[in-house]
Amino acid sequence: xxxxxxxxxxxLQHLYWRAGFGPTPEQLAAGLNPQQALRKLLxxxxxxxxxxxxxxxxAEPLPTPSSEMMQAAGSPQAAMVTTPDQTARTAGAAPxxxxxxxxxxxxxSLRSAFYAMNTGWLTRMATSEAQLRxxxxxxxxxxxxxxxxxxxxxxxxxxxxxxxxxGKFPELLLAVSQEPAMLQFLNNQQNRKQSxxxxxxxxxxxxxxxxxxxxxEIDVKEAxxxxxxxxxxxxxxFVFRDKQHDDGPKNLLxxxxxxxxxxxxxxxxxxxxxAEFVTTKLYRFFVNDVPxxxxxxxxxxxxxxxxxxxxxxxxxxxxxxxxxxxxxVGTRIKSPVELLAGMKRTLGLELANERPxxxxxxxLGQTLFEPPNVAGWPGGRAWIDSSSLLxxxxxxxxxxRNAAFDVQLKQDExxxxxxxxxxxxxxxxxxxTTVRLAPLQRLLSATxxxxxxxxxxxxxxxxxxRPENLPLVRGELRDMVTALLSLPEYQLM
Numbered sequence: 423x424x425x426x427x428x429x430x431x432x433x434l435q436h437l438y439w440r441a442g443f444g445p446t447p448e449q450l451a452a453g454l455n456p457q458q459a460l461r462k463l464l465x466x467x468x469x470x471x472x473x474x475x476x477x478x479x480x481a482e483p484l485p486t487p488s489s490e491m492m493q494a495a496g497s498p499q500a501a502m503v504t505t506p507d508q509t510a511r512t513a514g515a516a517p518x519x520x521x522x523x524x525x526x527x528x529x530x531s532l533r534s535a536f537y538a539m540n541t542g543w544l545t546r547m548a549t550s551e552a553q554l555r556x557x558x559x560x561x562x563x564x565x566x567x568x569x570x571x572x573x574x575x576x577x578x579x580x581x582x583x584x585x586x587x588x589g590k591f592p593e594l595l596l597a598v599s600q601e602p603a604m605l606q607f608l609n610n611q612q613n614r615k616q617s618x619x620x621x622x623x624x625x626x627x628x629x630x631x632x633x634x635x636x637x638x639e640i641d642v643k644e645a646x647x648x649x650x651x652x653x654x655x656x657x658x659x660f661v662f663r664d665k666q667h668d669d670g671p672k673n674l675l676x677x678x679x680x681x682x683x684x685x686x687x688x689x690x691x692x693x694x695x696x697a698e699f700v701t702t703k704l705y706r707f708f709v710n711d712v713p714x715x716x717x718x719x720x721x722x723x724x725x726x727x728x729x730x731x732x733x734x735x736x737x738x739x740x741x742x743x744x745x746x747x748x749x750x751v752g753t754r755i756k757s758p759v760e761l762l763a764g765m766k767r768t769l770g771l772e773l774a775n776e777r778p779x780x781x782x783x784x785x786l787g788q789t790l791f792e793p794p795n796v797a798g799w800p801g802g803r804a805w806i807d808s809s810s811l812l813x814x815x816x817x818x819x820x821x822x823r824n825a826a827f828d829v830q831l832k833q834d835e836x837x838x839x840x841x842x843x844x845x846x847x848x849x850x851x852x853x854x855t856t857v858r859l860a861p862l863q864r865l866l867s868a869t870x871x872x873x874x875x876x877x878x879x880x881x882x883x884x885x886x887x888r889p890e891n892l893p894l895v896r897g898e899l900r901d902m903v904t905a906l907l908s909l910p911e912y913q914l915m
Contacts, residue, residue: 428880433746434459439884439915440708440754441740442553444764447861450881460740464733467555470585473546475539475577535573540783540790541776543580544759548766558587558732560759561707566598566630567798568607569791575603575658576791591700591730592691596684599626602654608796611653613646615668620646625796627690636695637675644672648686697726701735708739710750711802717744752885752914755805758786760915761814765907768882770858771821778827781849785813785829806913818907822900824852859899866899875902882906884915 433456438445441463454462520528547556562583570576579601586594598604599622605611610622623645627637651667654660662683672681677689690696701722702713709717725735739745756764762782765771773779783789787810788799806814819825828850862881869877875895879887883906887895895905906912 430455431880432751432884435881435884436746436751437463437740438553439764440557440745441736442557443547443760443767444915446767446770447865447881451861451865456746457741460737463554464737467552467558467588469552470555471550471552472581473539473543473577473584475535475542475573532571532573536576536791537777537780539573539577539580541779543790544763544766544779545776547759547763548771554736555584555587558736559584561704562587562594562598563790564793564798564801565703566604567793567796568601568604569793570603570607572603572658575601575606578658579603580791588733588736589731591725591732592687594732595630595691596687598630599683599687600652600660602658602660605652605654605660610649613650613652614666615647615650618643618646618650618668622646622652623649623686626687629797631690631696631699632693633695633699636693636699640673641675644674644681645686645690647672648674648681649683652683691730694722694726697730698722700730701725704735705739707801708736709745710753714744717742752883752911754915755802755913756915757799757801757805758783758788758810759790761786761817761913764915765818765821768862769822769903770861772856773821774854774856778849778853781827781829781831782813782817784831786810811910811913814913815908815910818904818912820853821855822857822904822907824854826850826852857900859903862903863899878902879906883909883911885911887911 431450434450434454435445437456437459438449441460449459547560550556559580563580566579566583568576568579579598582597582601583594586597605622608622608625609619613619613622620642624642627642627645628634647668647670651663651665652660653663653666667682669680669682671678674681674686674689675693679685681689698718701718705713705718705721721735721738724738725731728734744750762779780789787805793799813827813829816825816827820827830848862878865881866874866877875892876887878899879892879895882903887906887909888911891909891911894909895902897905
């Protein structure tokens with residue numbers, strides 16, 4: 423290959439890894455340059471296709487204010503709220519309580535639904551043509567981190583994010599802020615006139631829009647007053663309860679008025695610091711863990727002037743010369759989900775039983791729909807410790823060579839069943855898979871056999887293979903792929 427061809431391929435692979443979940447062999451064989459590939463990524467991600475979830479017959483409702491309290495507040499939705507007694511009757515329990523066995527059965531059903539949503543999304547990441555939309559959905563999934571017990575509420579939030587992921591940030595922010603899952607997770611159902619709860623308002627400013635240092639404690643208190651009355655009903659719909667809303671004058675970020683929640687968000691979005699905060703988070707996710715103010719400032723200014731157009735911001739980012747600079751290529755550690763989705767995508771990998779995908783995520787420290795807290799996953803070097811790196815390096819042999827995966831998962835206080843016995847948290851079995859190696863073989867067909875290990879390393883790794891590791895890459899194609907994916911270099915993108 424010529425130097426120009428090699429450079430183009432590296433740029434393409436960089437774009438496909440950052441704007442999606444890695445290239446397929448067919449994409450590398452298509453002969454596009456990075457500009458053409460970016461246009462196609464944007465084009466292919468224009469449409470919205472919701473992620474499906476299993477029908478839930480056993481799910482309990484999100485916690486809601488009592489019917490009596492809402493009737494006192496004059497809510498027209500009071501009659502439609504599912505009460506704990508109704509939930510118990512749905513599960514076959516006596517009114518007022520569930521038996522331990524019924525609670526276990528419900529937890530199993532809830533867990534099964536979340537697992538189906540998880541593996542369904544992971545497969546979508548690996549196979550969808552709408553790579554940029556799925557990658558943005560994954561980014562916003564961490565930015566708007568939320569964890570609730572009800573699968574349909576979690577899926578509804580995920581699809582709201584997916585639908586608006588590439589649109590205007592103000593629309594995305596408002597829609598996410600009014601999702602029942604988010605309102606429940608951040609306690610806004612407890613935010614009422616005369617008794618404000620500041621949690622939702624604080625996280626909106628600290629984690630979603632402005633970042634610390636760009637608002638005061640008074641701003642938090644005043645924003646919380648603006649969000650009073652925001653809630654949801656038993657049908658998982660946003661509800662504004664006027665009688666719970668504080669309609670008095672408020673002083674928020676230098677503005678004074680009888681602001682409601684929507685107006686509070688508009689005041690927040692009017693701060694240039696919001697555009698810089700969101701742009702910085704996108705830069706750290708798509709470009710480099712270390713922000714470069716010289717790159718971010720013009721991006722943030724254009725983002726602000728465009729009315730927070732996410733697609734335009736990303737097109738500008740992916741078109742910049744510095745995006746392809748050596749300092750930004752092969753410098754980010756793949757998150758566990760990016761690692762798994764990337765292997766599935768590159769190899770056409772399918773599992774006979776997808777349950778191990780959940781085990782892998784839990785062992786590596788990132789489970790879809792289960793962020794550790796409201797700040798999301800820390801990322802970067804936090805992905806790697808002595809045990810997680812060992813599991814990462816073992817995975818290729820597990821998936822390509824049917825090697826046994828032996829792990830004892832940690833107790834998880836946020837799990838639906840947090841006190842599982844040791845035996846229930848232990849996984850030690852082989853994983854049956856199928857892979858599609860023929861497309862990779864076609865990419866290598868014009869390369870002499872002696873040079874194929876080096877050529878394959880250029881395709882599968884985002885950093886040059888260390889000379890001492892190249893002799894490890896030998897044998898049949900499956901052997902070479904397994905060896906390359908087992909190297910520390912494969913953890914980088």
